[in-house]
Amino acid sequence: MAPPSSLVRTARCLWHWQWLQLMGGLGPADAQGNYRRPPGAFDQLPPLPTDAAAPDGHVLIVGRSCPWAHRAWLVWSLRQLGPSISLLVVEPDPKAGRWCFQQAFEGCSTLAELYQRSGAAATARATVPVLYSRSQQTIVLSESARLIELLNRWPGATLELEPAAQAASTTTWRERLQHSVNDGVYRCGFARTQAAYDRAEAELFDTLDALDADLAAHPGSWLSGPALSLADVVLFPTLIRLELVYAPLFGCTRRTLWQLPALADWRRRFYALQGVDQTCWPEAWRRDYFGALFPLNPSGIVPAAPPLSTLVAGPAAAP
Template identity: 30%
Template sequence: MTDTVFKLGAEEAGDGRFRRQQSKFRDWADTTEPGRHDLYVSYACPWAHRTIIVRRLKGLEDVVGMSVVHPYRDERGWAFTGGEHRDELHDWDFLVDAYDATDPSFEGRVSVPVLWDRQEHRIVNNESADIIRMLNAWGTEGPDLYPEDLRAEIDAINEPVYDNVNNGVYKTGFAGTQEAYEESFTALFDWLGRLDERLGGRRYLAGDRITEADWRLFTTLLRFDAVYHVHFKCNGHRLIEYANLWPFARELHQWPGVAETVRFDEIKRHYYTTHPELNPRRIIAAGPLDMDWTEPHGRG
Protein backbone atom coordinates (compact mmCIF):
# COMPACT_ATOMS: atom_id res chain seq x y z
CA MET A 1 0.00 0.00 0.00
CA THR A 2 1.38 3.37 -0.94
CA ASP A 3 1.62 6.27 1.51
CA THR A 4 0.26 8.65 -1.12
CA VAL A 5 -2.84 10.21 0.39
CA PHE A 6 -6.25 10.49 -1.27
CA LYS A 7 -7.78 13.95 -0.94
CA LEU A 8 -11.26 15.28 -1.68
CA GLY A 9 -9.96 18.37 -3.44
CA ALA A 10 -12.67 20.67 -4.82
CA GLU A 11 -15.44 18.53 -3.32
CA GLU A 12 -14.47 19.70 0.17
CA ALA A 13 -16.15 23.11 0.14
CA GLY A 14 -15.06 26.08 2.21
CA ASP A 15 -18.29 26.05 4.26
CA GLY A 16 -17.69 22.51 5.47
CA ARG A 17 -20.26 20.93 3.17
CA PHE A 18 -19.32 18.12 0.82
CA ARG A 19 -20.32 18.83 -2.78
CA ARG A 20 -19.92 15.91 -5.15
CA GLN A 21 -18.39 16.77 -8.51
CA GLN A 22 -20.65 16.54 -11.55
CA SER A 23 -20.00 13.72 -13.99
CA LYS A 24 -18.22 15.14 -17.03
CA PHE A 25 -18.93 12.50 -19.68
CA ARG A 26 -22.63 12.20 -20.42
CA ASP A 27 -22.92 10.87 -23.98
CA TRP A 28 -25.62 8.31 -24.69
CA ALA A 29 -25.46 5.08 -26.67
CA ASP A 30 -28.92 3.98 -27.76
CA THR A 31 -27.83 0.53 -28.82
CA THR A 32 -24.86 -1.74 -28.48
CA GLU A 33 -23.50 -4.88 -30.05
CA PRO A 34 -21.45 -7.55 -28.28
CA GLY A 35 -17.92 -6.34 -27.65
CA ARG A 36 -18.61 -2.66 -28.40
CA HIS A 37 -18.74 -1.38 -24.82
CA ASP A 38 -16.98 -2.19 -21.55
CA LEU A 39 -17.44 -1.14 -17.97
CA TYR A 40 -14.72 -0.04 -15.59
CA VAL A 41 -15.98 -0.66 -12.06
CA SER A 42 -15.15 -1.21 -8.42
CA TYR A 43 -16.96 -3.75 -6.27
CA ALA A 44 -16.42 -1.37 -3.36
CA CYS A 45 -18.11 1.68 -4.87
CA PRO A 46 -21.92 1.89 -4.51
CA TRP A 47 -22.27 3.90 -7.73
CA ALA A 48 -20.32 1.31 -9.72
CA HIS A 49 -22.08 -1.54 -7.92
CA ARG A 50 -25.37 -0.36 -9.43
CA THR A 51 -24.01 -0.98 -12.90
CA ILE A 52 -22.58 -4.39 -11.99
CA ILE A 53 -25.99 -5.47 -10.71
CA VAL A 54 -27.97 -4.17 -13.70
CA ARG A 55 -25.47 -5.71 -16.13
CA ARG A 56 -26.15 -9.06 -14.47
CA LEU A 57 -29.92 -8.68 -14.13
CA LYS A 58 -30.28 -7.73 -17.80
CA GLY A 59 -28.20 -10.63 -19.09
CA LEU A 60 -25.41 -8.48 -20.53
CA GLU A 61 -22.34 -10.22 -19.14
CA ASP A 62 -21.47 -11.66 -22.55
CA VAL A 63 -22.29 -8.39 -24.30
CA VAL A 64 -20.63 -5.72 -22.14
CA GLY A 65 -17.13 -6.48 -20.85
CA MET A 66 -15.96 -5.47 -17.39
CA SER A 67 -12.65 -4.57 -15.75
CA VAL A 68 -12.36 -4.16 -11.98
CA VAL A 69 -10.09 -1.72 -10.16
CA HIS A 70 -8.40 -2.46 -6.83
CA PRO A 71 -10.41 -1.31 -3.78
CA TYR A 72 -7.60 0.87 -2.39
CA ARG A 73 -7.42 4.33 -3.94
CA ASP A 74 -4.93 7.11 -3.36
CA GLU A 75 -4.45 10.53 -5.00
CA ARG A 76 -3.47 8.83 -8.25
CA GLY A 77 -6.98 7.40 -8.43
CA TRP A 78 -8.30 3.91 -9.00
CA ALA A 79 -5.56 1.43 -9.90
CA PHE A 80 -5.19 -1.90 -11.66
CA THR A 81 -2.83 -4.03 -9.59
CA GLY A 82 -3.07 -7.36 -11.39
CA GLY A 83 -4.97 -10.59 -11.01
CA GLU A 84 -8.68 -9.93 -10.72
CA HIS A 85 -7.96 -6.20 -10.63
CA ARG A 86 -6.63 -5.93 -14.15
CA ASP A 87 -7.52 -3.75 -17.11
CA GLU A 88 -8.79 -6.35 -19.56
CA LEU A 89 -8.64 -3.95 -22.52
CA HIS A 90 -5.44 -1.95 -22.41
CA ASP A 91 -3.44 -3.32 -19.50
CA TRP A 92 -3.37 0.18 -18.02
CA ASP A 93 -2.05 0.70 -14.49
CA PHE A 94 -4.53 3.43 -13.54
CA LEU A 95 -8.05 4.35 -14.59
CA VAL A 96 -6.88 7.92 -15.14
CA ASP A 97 -5.42 6.63 -18.42
CA ALA A 98 -8.97 6.18 -19.73
CA TYR A 99 -9.77 9.77 -18.78
CA ASP A 100 -6.57 11.07 -20.39
CA ALA A 101 -7.30 9.13 -23.58
CA THR A 102 -10.75 10.75 -23.74
CA ASP A 103 -9.93 14.28 -22.61
CA PRO A 104 -6.31 15.16 -21.77
CA SER A 105 -7.52 18.38 -20.13
CA PHE A 106 -9.63 16.58 -17.51
CA GLU A 107 -8.63 17.72 -14.01
CA GLY A 108 -11.39 16.34 -11.76
CA ARG A 109 -11.47 13.27 -9.56
CA VAL A 110 -11.28 10.01 -11.49
CA SER A 111 -14.43 8.07 -10.67
CA VAL A 112 -16.14 4.77 -11.39
CA PRO A 113 -18.19 3.53 -13.11
CA VAL A 114 -16.97 4.28 -16.61
CA LEU A 115 -18.65 3.11 -19.80
CA TRP A 116 -15.97 2.73 -22.47
CA ASP A 117 -16.45 2.53 -26.24
CA ARG A 118 -13.90 0.19 -27.82
CA GLN A 119 -14.61 1.37 -31.35
CA GLU A 120 -14.19 5.08 -30.62
CA HIS A 121 -11.55 4.52 -27.91
CA ARG A 122 -13.13 6.89 -25.42
CA ILE A 123 -15.32 7.20 -22.36
CA VAL A 124 -18.96 7.40 -23.36
CA ASN A 125 -20.32 8.09 -19.89
CA ASN A 126 -19.18 8.17 -16.27
CA GLU A 127 -22.55 8.83 -14.61
CA SER A 128 -24.00 5.71 -12.99
CA ALA A 129 -27.60 6.93 -13.31
CA ASP A 130 -27.18 7.16 -17.10
CA ILE A 131 -25.28 3.91 -17.42
CA ILE A 132 -27.86 1.77 -15.63
CA ARG A 133 -30.58 3.16 -17.92
CA MET A 134 -28.52 2.32 -21.00
CA LEU A 135 -27.91 -1.18 -19.68
CA ASN A 136 -31.59 -1.59 -18.91
CA ALA A 137 -32.48 -0.58 -22.48
CA TRP A 138 -29.86 -2.87 -24.01
CA GLY A 139 -30.72 -6.00 -22.04
CA THR A 140 -33.48 -8.42 -22.95
CA GLU A 141 -33.57 -10.41 -19.72
CA GLY A 142 -35.21 -9.59 -16.41
CA PRO A 143 -37.74 -6.86 -15.62
CA ASP A 144 -37.77 -3.44 -17.23
CA LEU A 145 -36.22 -1.28 -14.52
CA TYR A 146 -37.45 2.01 -15.98
CA PRO A 147 -40.94 1.24 -17.36
CA GLU A 148 -42.63 4.12 -19.09
CA ASP A 149 -45.72 4.10 -16.88
CA LEU A 150 -43.64 4.45 -13.69
CA ARG A 151 -41.01 6.92 -14.88
CA ALA A 152 -42.52 9.97 -13.23
CA GLU A 153 -42.74 8.19 -9.87
CA ILE A 154 -39.24 6.71 -10.22
CA ASP A 155 -37.76 10.12 -11.02
CA ALA A 156 -39.65 11.71 -8.13
CA ILE A 157 -38.25 9.26 -5.57
CA ASN A 158 -34.75 9.08 -7.07
CA GLU A 159 -34.05 12.78 -6.53
CA PRO A 160 -34.49 12.98 -2.73
CA VAL A 161 -32.99 9.51 -2.21
CA TYR A 162 -29.89 10.58 -4.09
CA ASP A 163 -29.52 13.88 -2.27
CA ASN A 164 -30.33 12.73 1.25
CA VAL A 165 -29.35 9.04 1.31
CA ASN A 166 -27.02 7.94 -1.52
CA ASN A 167 -25.02 11.16 -1.35
CA GLY A 168 -26.28 11.98 2.12
CA VAL A 169 -23.98 9.46 3.79
CA TYR A 170 -21.04 11.14 2.06
CA LYS A 171 -22.22 14.63 3.02
CA THR A 172 -22.39 13.39 6.60
CA GLY A 173 -19.08 11.55 6.56
CA PHE A 174 -17.07 14.29 4.87
CA ALA A 175 -18.67 17.24 6.64
CA GLY A 176 -16.06 19.76 7.63
CA THR A 177 -18.03 21.50 10.38
CA GLN A 178 -20.41 20.43 13.14
CA GLU A 179 -23.19 22.43 11.50
CA ALA A 180 -22.73 20.73 8.13
CA TYR A 181 -22.56 17.32 9.79
CA GLU A 182 -25.74 17.77 11.81
CA GLU A 183 -27.59 19.18 8.79
CA SER A 184 -26.86 16.16 6.58
CA PHE A 185 -27.21 13.69 9.49
CA THR A 186 -30.72 14.97 10.22
CA ALA A 187 -31.77 14.82 6.57
CA LEU A 188 -30.33 11.32 6.16
CA PHE A 189 -32.26 9.78 9.03
CA ASP A 190 -35.40 11.73 8.24
CA TRP A 191 -35.38 10.17 4.77
CA LEU A 192 -34.49 6.69 5.98
CA GLY A 193 -37.56 6.94 8.22
CA ARG A 194 -39.71 8.09 5.31
CA LEU A 195 -38.48 5.25 3.13
CA ASP A 196 -39.08 2.71 5.87
CA GLU A 197 -42.65 3.96 6.19
CA ARG A 198 -43.12 3.93 2.42
CA LEU A 199 -41.99 0.31 2.21
CA GLY A 200 -44.44 -0.64 4.93
CA GLY A 201 -47.28 -0.14 2.47
CA ARG A 202 -45.75 -1.38 -0.77
CA ARG A 203 -43.33 -4.07 -1.92
CA TYR A 204 -40.97 -1.72 -3.76
CA LEU A 205 -40.36 2.02 -3.87
CA ALA A 206 -42.50 2.58 -6.96
CA GLY A 207 -45.18 -0.01 -6.17
CA ASP A 208 -45.41 -3.73 -6.84
CA ARG A 209 -42.63 -3.87 -9.48
CA ILE A 210 -38.92 -3.65 -8.84
CA THR A 211 -37.29 -0.72 -10.61
CA GLU A 212 -34.00 1.15 -10.80
CA ALA A 213 -35.09 3.18 -7.76
CA ASP A 214 -34.81 0.07 -5.60
CA TRP A 215 -31.36 -0.87 -6.84
CA ARG A 216 -30.10 2.70 -6.45
CA LEU A 217 -31.15 2.61 -2.78
CA PHE A 218 -29.95 -0.96 -2.22
CA THR A 219 -26.25 -0.32 -2.80
CA THR A 220 -26.28 2.34 -0.05
CA LEU A 221 -28.26 0.17 2.37
CA LEU A 222 -25.89 -2.72 1.76
CA ARG A 223 -22.93 -0.65 3.01
CA PHE A 224 -24.74 1.11 5.82
CA ASP A 225 -24.01 -0.93 8.93
CA ALA A 226 -20.63 -2.22 7.71
CA VAL A 227 -19.25 1.20 6.78
CA TYR A 228 -21.40 4.31 6.99
CA HIS A 229 -22.71 3.78 10.53
CA VAL A 230 -19.14 3.77 11.89
CA HIS A 231 -16.79 5.30 9.33
CA PHE A 232 -19.09 8.16 8.27
CA LYS A 233 -20.60 8.71 11.75
CA CYS A 234 -24.09 7.88 10.47
CA ASN A 235 -24.98 6.39 13.83
CA GLY A 236 -28.56 7.51 14.34
CA HIS A 237 -29.88 4.02 13.65
CA ARG A 238 -28.58 0.84 12.09
CA LEU A 239 -30.20 -0.72 9.04
CA ILE A 240 -31.21 -3.79 11.03
CA GLU A 241 -33.33 -1.57 13.30
CA TYR A 242 -35.72 -0.61 10.49
CA ALA A 243 -38.82 -2.79 10.27
CA ASN A 244 -39.13 -2.51 6.48
CA LEU A 245 -35.80 -1.29 5.08
CA TRP A 246 -33.91 -4.27 6.51
CA PRO A 247 -36.21 -6.96 5.02
CA PHE A 248 -36.31 -4.96 1.77
CA ALA A 249 -32.50 -4.91 1.60
CA ARG A 250 -32.37 -8.66 2.28
CA GLU A 251 -34.88 -9.33 -0.48
CA LEU A 252 -32.76 -7.47 -3.01
CA HIS A 253 -29.60 -9.17 -1.79
CA GLN A 254 -31.34 -12.52 -2.32
CA TRP A 255 -32.48 -11.62 -5.86
CA PRO A 256 -30.93 -14.22 -8.22
CA GLY A 257 -27.35 -13.31 -9.08
CA VAL A 258 -27.07 -10.28 -6.82
CA ALA A 259 -25.26 -11.82 -3.84
CA GLU A 260 -22.43 -12.81 -6.19
CA THR A 261 -21.83 -9.11 -6.90
CA VAL A 262 -21.36 -8.25 -3.22
CA ARG A 263 -17.78 -8.10 -1.93
CA PHE A 264 -17.84 -6.95 1.68
CA ASP A 265 -14.08 -7.49 1.95
CA GLU A 266 -13.45 -4.99 -0.86
CA ILE A 267 -16.10 -2.58 0.43
CA LYS A 268 -14.55 -2.41 3.88
CA ARG A 269 -10.99 -2.34 2.62
CA HIS A 270 -11.79 0.58 0.34
CA TYR A 271 -13.53 2.80 2.86
CA TYR A 272 -11.44 2.13 5.94
CA THR A 273 -8.07 2.47 4.18
CA THR A 274 -8.73 5.19 1.60
CA HIS A 275 -9.75 8.06 3.91
CA PRO A 276 -6.89 8.69 6.36
CA GLU A 277 -8.50 11.93 7.54
CA LEU A 278 -11.35 9.79 8.92
CA ASN A 279 -9.35 6.69 9.90
CA PRO A 280 -5.65 7.61 10.09
CA ARG A 281 -4.51 4.18 11.32
CA ARG A 282 -6.44 2.45 8.52
CA ILE A 283 -7.79 -0.21 10.85
CA ILE A 284 -10.64 -2.10 9.17
CA ALA A 285 -13.69 -2.59 11.40
CA ALA A 286 -14.36 -6.29 11.99
CA GLY A 287 -18.14 -6.15 12.38
CA PRO A 288 -21.02 -6.18 12.27
CA LEU A 289 -21.49 -9.76 13.44
CA ASP A 290 -25.28 -9.77 13.80
CA MET A 291 -26.42 -9.35 10.18
CA ASP A 292 -27.70 -12.39 8.31
CA TRP A 293 -28.33 -11.40 4.70
CA THR A 294 -29.67 -14.90 3.97
CA GLU A 295 -32.44 -14.69 6.58
CA PRO A 296 -35.88 -14.99 4.90
CA HIS A 297 -37.15 -11.52 4.11
CA GLY A 298 -40.88 -12.24 4.32
CA ARG A 299 -41.78 -9.68 1.66
CA GLY A 300 -44.26 -11.49 -0.54
Protein backbone atom coordinates (compact mmCIF):
# COMPACT_ATOMS: atom_id res chain seq x y z
CA MET A 1 0.00 0.00 0.00
CA ALA A 2 1.33 3.49 -0.90
CA PRO A 3 2.17 5.72 2.10
CA PRO A 4 -0.30 8.57 2.75
CA SER A 5 0.45 11.63 0.60
CA SER A 6 0.97 13.86 3.67
CA LEU A 7 3.79 11.53 4.76
CA VAL A 8 5.39 11.68 1.29
CA ARG A 9 5.16 15.50 1.31
CA THR A 10 6.77 15.71 4.75
CA ALA A 11 9.54 13.29 3.77
CA ARG A 12 10.25 15.29 0.60
CA CYS A 13 10.45 18.56 2.54
CA LEU A 14 12.79 17.05 5.08
CA TRP A 15 14.93 15.46 2.40
CA HIS A 16 15.18 18.71 0.44
CA TRP A 17 16.14 20.60 3.61
CA GLN A 18 18.83 18.03 4.35
CA TRP A 19 20.10 18.30 0.75
CA LEU A 20 20.43 22.08 1.14
CA GLN A 21 22.49 21.56 4.32
CA LEU A 22 24.77 19.12 2.50
CA MET A 23 25.13 21.50 -0.46
CA GLY A 24 26.37 24.10 2.04
CA GLY A 25 29.36 21.78 2.59
CA LEU A 26 30.30 22.10 -1.11
CA GLY A 27 30.39 25.89 -1.00
CA PRO A 28 28.39 28.98 -0.06
CA ALA A 29 25.38 30.31 -2.00
CA ASP A 30 23.72 33.75 -2.07
CA ALA A 31 20.07 34.41 -1.18
CA GLN A 32 18.99 33.55 -4.77
CA GLY A 33 20.66 30.13 -4.64
CA ASN A 34 23.63 31.08 -6.86
CA TYR A 35 26.85 29.27 -5.92
CA ARG A 36 29.61 31.66 -4.80
CA ARG A 37 33.18 30.34 -4.89
CA PRO A 38 34.86 31.13 -1.55
CA PRO A 39 38.15 33.10 -1.58
CA GLY A 40 41.40 31.24 -0.94
CA ALA A 41 44.72 31.87 0.82
CA PHE A 42 48.01 32.89 -0.89
CA ASP A 43 46.08 34.50 -3.75
CA GLN A 44 48.29 37.54 -4.54
CA LEU A 45 50.73 37.47 -7.48
CA PRO A 46 54.23 37.71 -5.94
CA PRO A 47 57.36 38.88 -7.78
CA LEU A 48 59.31 36.16 -9.54
CA PRO A 49 61.39 34.43 -6.81
CA THR A 50 65.10 35.30 -7.03
CA ASP A 51 65.96 31.58 -7.07
CA ALA A 52 63.35 30.73 -9.74
CA ALA A 53 65.99 29.23 -12.04
CA ALA A 54 67.54 27.04 -9.32
CA PRO A 55 67.32 23.34 -10.20
CA ASP A 56 64.43 21.72 -8.30
CA GLY A 57 63.98 24.86 -6.19
CA HIS A 58 60.17 24.84 -6.35
CA VAL A 59 57.37 22.29 -6.29
CA LEU A 60 54.04 22.48 -8.13
CA ILE A 61 51.42 20.54 -6.17
CA VAL A 62 48.40 19.34 -8.17
CA GLY A 63 45.47 16.97 -7.85
CA ARG A 64 44.54 15.03 -11.00
CA SER A 65 40.82 15.77 -10.93
CA CYS A 66 41.05 19.51 -10.21
CA PRO A 67 40.54 21.74 -13.29
CA TRP A 68 42.19 24.72 -11.53
CA ALA A 69 45.30 22.62 -10.90
CA HIS A 70 45.09 21.31 -14.47
CA ARG A 71 45.67 24.79 -15.94
CA ALA A 72 48.86 25.24 -13.91
CA TRP A 73 49.98 21.72 -14.82
CA LEU A 74 49.45 22.59 -18.51
CA VAL A 75 51.63 25.72 -18.35
CA TRP A 76 54.30 23.73 -16.47
CA SER A 77 54.17 21.03 -19.14
CA LEU A 78 53.90 23.25 -22.26
CA ARG A 79 56.81 25.42 -21.07
CA GLN A 80 58.77 22.35 -19.87
CA LEU A 81 59.55 23.78 -16.45
CA GLY A 82 60.49 20.39 -14.95
CA PRO A 83 64.17 21.25 -14.31
CA SER A 84 63.35 24.08 -11.87
CA ILE A 85 59.89 23.03 -10.64
CA SER A 86 59.11 19.45 -9.73
CA LEU A 87 55.56 18.17 -9.97
CA LEU A 88 53.91 16.54 -6.96
CA VAL A 89 50.50 14.86 -7.24
CA VAL A 90 48.32 14.74 -4.11
CA GLU A 91 45.51 12.23 -3.70
CA PRO A 92 42.01 13.04 -2.45
CA ASP A 93 40.62 11.59 0.76
CA PRO A 94 36.92 11.94 -0.12
CA LYS A 95 35.66 10.86 3.32
CA ALA A 96 37.63 13.60 5.08
CA GLY A 97 37.33 16.01 2.12
CA ARG A 98 41.03 16.85 1.96
CA TRP A 99 44.15 16.35 -0.14
CA CYS A 100 46.87 13.97 1.14
CA PHE A 101 50.52 13.51 0.19
CA GLN A 102 51.34 10.01 -1.01
CA GLN A 103 54.59 10.25 1.00
CA ALA A 104 55.21 12.81 3.74
CA PHE A 105 56.25 16.12 2.16
CA GLU A 106 58.21 18.62 4.29
CA GLY A 107 57.01 16.65 7.32
CA CYS A 108 53.33 17.01 6.32
CA SER A 109 50.90 14.22 5.47
CA THR A 110 48.05 16.48 4.33
CA LEU A 111 47.94 19.61 2.22
CA ALA A 112 46.12 21.35 5.09
CA GLU A 113 49.21 20.85 7.29
CA LEU A 114 51.40 22.48 4.62
CA TYR A 115 49.01 25.46 4.51
CA GLN A 116 49.18 25.77 8.32
CA ARG A 117 52.98 25.55 8.29
CA SER A 118 53.06 28.27 5.64
CA GLY A 119 51.04 30.59 7.88
CA ALA A 120 47.49 30.20 6.51
CA ALA A 121 44.57 30.91 8.83
CA ALA A 122 43.21 27.81 10.55
CA THR A 123 39.95 28.24 8.62
CA ALA A 124 41.62 28.58 5.18
CA ARG A 125 40.69 26.03 2.52
CA ALA A 126 43.68 23.92 1.52
CA THR A 127 43.25 23.91 -2.26
CA VAL A 128 45.32 22.82 -5.24
CA PRO A 129 47.21 24.05 -7.19
CA VAL A 130 50.05 25.18 -4.91
CA LEU A 131 53.50 26.52 -5.80
CA TYR A 132 55.91 25.80 -2.94
CA SER A 133 59.41 27.22 -2.41
CA ARG A 134 61.94 24.73 -1.03
CA SER A 135 64.39 27.46 0.05
CA GLN A 136 61.74 29.62 1.79
CA GLN A 137 59.84 26.55 3.04
CA THR A 138 56.55 28.23 2.31
CA ILE A 139 53.70 28.37 -0.18
CA VAL A 140 54.43 31.05 -2.78
CA LEU A 141 51.00 31.14 -4.47
CA SER A 142 47.88 29.00 -4.62
CA GLU A 143 45.48 30.93 -6.85
CA SER A 144 45.49 29.33 -10.28
CA ALA A 145 44.61 32.44 -12.31
CA ARG A 146 47.71 34.20 -10.92
CA LEU A 147 49.83 31.05 -10.85
CA ILE A 148 49.60 30.54 -14.63
CA GLU A 149 50.79 34.14 -15.08
CA LEU A 150 53.75 33.53 -12.76
CA LEU A 151 54.61 30.24 -14.50
CA ASN A 152 54.43 32.00 -17.87
CA ARG A 153 57.17 34.39 -16.67
CA TRP A 154 59.25 31.61 -15.11
CA PRO A 155 62.81 31.55 -16.53
CA GLY A 156 64.22 28.69 -18.56
CA ALA A 157 61.57 28.47 -21.28
CA THR A 158 60.93 30.31 -24.53
CA LEU A 159 57.22 29.63 -25.17
CA GLU A 160 55.28 32.88 -24.47
CA LEU A 161 51.66 32.31 -23.49
CA GLU A 162 50.82 36.02 -23.16
CA PRO A 163 51.74 37.12 -26.72
CA ALA A 164 51.86 40.93 -26.76
CA ALA A 165 50.00 41.25 -30.07
CA GLN A 166 47.03 39.36 -28.60
CA ALA A 167 47.08 40.85 -25.09
CA ALA A 168 43.67 42.55 -25.21
CA SER A 169 41.87 39.55 -26.69
CA THR A 170 43.59 37.13 -24.27
CA THR A 171 42.48 39.23 -21.28
CA THR A 172 38.90 39.57 -22.56
CA TRP A 173 38.53 35.84 -23.16
CA ARG A 174 40.20 34.90 -19.88
CA GLU A 175 37.83 37.08 -17.87
CA ARG A 176 34.76 35.74 -19.65
CA LEU A 177 35.93 32.12 -19.44
CA GLN A 178 36.79 32.31 -15.73
CA HIS A 179 33.27 33.39 -14.82
CA SER A 180 31.03 31.81 -17.45
CA VAL A 181 32.84 28.58 -18.22
CA ASN A 182 35.45 27.59 -15.59
CA ASP A 183 33.33 28.66 -12.64
CA GLY A 184 30.17 28.46 -14.78
CA VAL A 185 30.02 24.66 -14.81
CA TYR A 186 30.27 24.70 -10.99
CA ARG A 187 27.53 27.33 -10.80
CA CYS A 188 25.34 24.95 -12.84
CA GLY A 189 26.15 21.92 -10.69
CA PHE A 190 26.08 23.66 -7.31
CA ALA A 191 22.96 25.80 -7.99
CA ARG A 192 20.39 25.58 -5.20
CA THR A 193 17.39 26.69 -7.30
CA GLN A 194 16.10 26.28 -10.86
CA ALA A 195 16.55 30.02 -11.54
CA ALA A 196 20.18 29.94 -10.36
CA TYR A 197 20.86 26.92 -12.59
CA ASP A 198 19.10 28.56 -15.58
CA ARG A 199 21.22 31.70 -15.26
CA ALA A 200 24.52 29.81 -15.04
CA GLU A 201 23.59 27.39 -17.82
CA ALA A 202 22.55 30.18 -20.22
CA GLU A 203 25.83 32.06 -19.62
CA LEU A 204 27.85 28.87 -20.09
CA PHE A 205 26.30 27.92 -23.43
CA ASP A 206 26.17 31.53 -24.69
CA THR A 207 29.93 31.62 -24.18
CA LEU A 208 30.52 28.22 -25.79
CA ASP A 209 28.43 29.39 -28.78
CA ALA A 210 30.49 32.61 -28.99
CA LEU A 211 33.74 30.61 -28.84
CA ASP A 212 32.55 28.31 -31.60
CA ALA A 213 31.52 31.22 -33.82
CA ASP A 214 34.84 33.01 -33.27
CA LEU A 215 36.91 29.91 -34.00
CA ALA A 216 34.80 29.10 -37.07
CA ALA A 217 35.55 32.60 -38.41
CA HIS A 218 39.31 32.02 -37.98
CA PRO A 219 39.99 28.41 -39.04
CA GLY A 220 43.10 26.86 -37.51
CA SER A 221 43.58 29.78 -35.13
CA TRP A 222 43.81 29.69 -31.35
CA LEU A 223 41.37 31.50 -29.09
CA SER A 224 42.87 34.96 -28.88
CA GLY A 225 44.68 34.95 -32.23
CA PRO A 226 47.21 33.00 -34.29
CA ALA A 227 49.39 32.14 -31.27
CA LEU A 228 48.52 29.85 -28.36
CA SER A 229 47.78 31.80 -25.16
CA LEU A 230 46.64 31.50 -21.55
CA ALA A 231 43.06 31.84 -22.86
CA ASP A 232 43.46 28.43 -24.52
CA VAL A 233 45.09 27.02 -21.41
CA VAL A 234 42.16 27.97 -19.14
CA LEU A 235 39.50 26.68 -21.53
CA PHE A 236 40.96 23.21 -21.97
CA PRO A 237 40.55 21.72 -18.45
CA THR A 238 36.83 22.55 -18.44
CA LEU A 239 36.15 21.50 -22.02
CA ILE A 240 37.96 18.16 -21.76
CA ARG A 241 35.78 17.24 -18.74
CA LEU A 242 32.50 18.21 -20.45
CA GLU A 243 31.13 14.82 -21.58
CA LEU A 244 32.88 12.87 -18.82
CA VAL A 245 31.82 14.91 -15.78
CA TYR A 246 30.09 18.25 -16.28
CA ALA A 247 27.30 17.11 -18.63
CA PRO A 248 26.22 14.06 -16.59
CA LEU A 249 26.90 15.44 -13.08
CA PHE A 250 26.41 19.22 -13.32
CA GLY A 251 23.63 19.27 -15.96
CA CYS A 252 25.68 21.01 -18.69
CA THR A 253 23.65 19.27 -21.35
CA ARG A 254 22.07 21.86 -23.68
CA ARG A 255 24.40 20.92 -26.54
CA THR A 256 27.04 18.28 -27.13
CA LEU A 257 30.41 19.40 -28.40
CA TRP A 258 29.71 17.82 -31.79
CA GLN A 259 27.14 20.59 -32.29
CA LEU A 260 29.96 23.11 -31.84
CA PRO A 261 32.35 21.74 -34.49
CA ALA A 262 34.95 24.53 -34.44
CA LEU A 263 35.23 24.16 -30.68
CA ALA A 264 35.49 20.37 -30.96
CA ASP A 265 38.27 20.86 -33.51
CA TRP A 266 40.03 23.34 -31.18
CA ARG A 267 39.91 20.75 -28.37
CA ARG A 268 41.42 18.11 -30.67
CA ARG A 269 44.26 20.47 -31.66
CA PHE A 270 44.98 21.47 -28.07
CA TYR A 271 45.02 17.84 -26.90
CA ALA A 272 47.55 17.04 -29.65
CA LEU A 273 50.07 19.58 -28.26
CA GLN A 274 53.14 17.92 -26.81
CA GLY A 275 52.68 16.71 -23.24
CA VAL A 276 48.98 17.59 -22.91
CA ASP A 277 47.90 13.93 -22.87
CA GLN A 278 50.16 13.37 -19.82
CA THR A 279 48.01 15.83 -17.84
CA CYS A 280 44.71 14.03 -18.57
CA TRP A 281 43.41 11.41 -16.13
CA PRO A 282 39.80 10.65 -17.11
CA GLU A 283 39.40 7.72 -14.68
CA ALA A 284 40.59 9.87 -11.74
CA TRP A 285 38.33 12.76 -12.83
CA ARG A 286 35.25 10.57 -12.90
CA ARG A 287 36.12 8.65 -9.72
CA ASP A 288 36.77 11.85 -7.75
CA TYR A 289 33.81 13.91 -8.95
CA PHE A 290 31.18 11.16 -8.83
CA GLY A 291 32.62 9.71 -5.63
CA ALA A 292 33.25 12.90 -3.65
CA LEU A 293 30.28 15.14 -4.44
CA PHE A 294 27.82 13.20 -2.28
CA PRO A 295 24.90 15.69 -2.41
CA LEU A 296 24.93 15.51 -6.23
CA ASN A 297 25.44 11.75 -6.45
CA PRO A 298 24.40 10.05 -3.18
CA SER A 299 24.66 6.56 -4.67
CA GLY A 300 28.36 7.02 -5.46
CA ILE A 301 27.76 5.20 -8.75
CA VAL A 302 30.18 6.26 -11.50
CA PRO A 303 28.35 6.16 -14.85
CA ALA A 304 29.93 4.72 -17.98
CA ALA A 305 31.64 7.18 -20.30
CA PRO A 306 33.20 7.19 -23.76
CA PRO A 307 36.98 6.68 -23.78
CA LEU A 308 38.86 9.98 -23.90
CA SER A 309 40.50 8.89 -27.16
CA THR A 310 37.12 9.06 -28.93
CA LEU A 311 36.56 12.65 -27.77
CA VAL A 312 39.85 13.90 -29.15
CA ALA A 313 40.15 11.70 -32.24
CA GLY A 314 40.50 13.43 -35.59
CA PRO A 315 37.71 13.40 -38.18
CA ALA A 316 37.32 10.03 -39.92
CA ALA A 317 39.61 9.72 -42.92
CA ALA A 318 37.84 9.95 -46.28
CA PRO A 319 37.30 6.52 -47.85
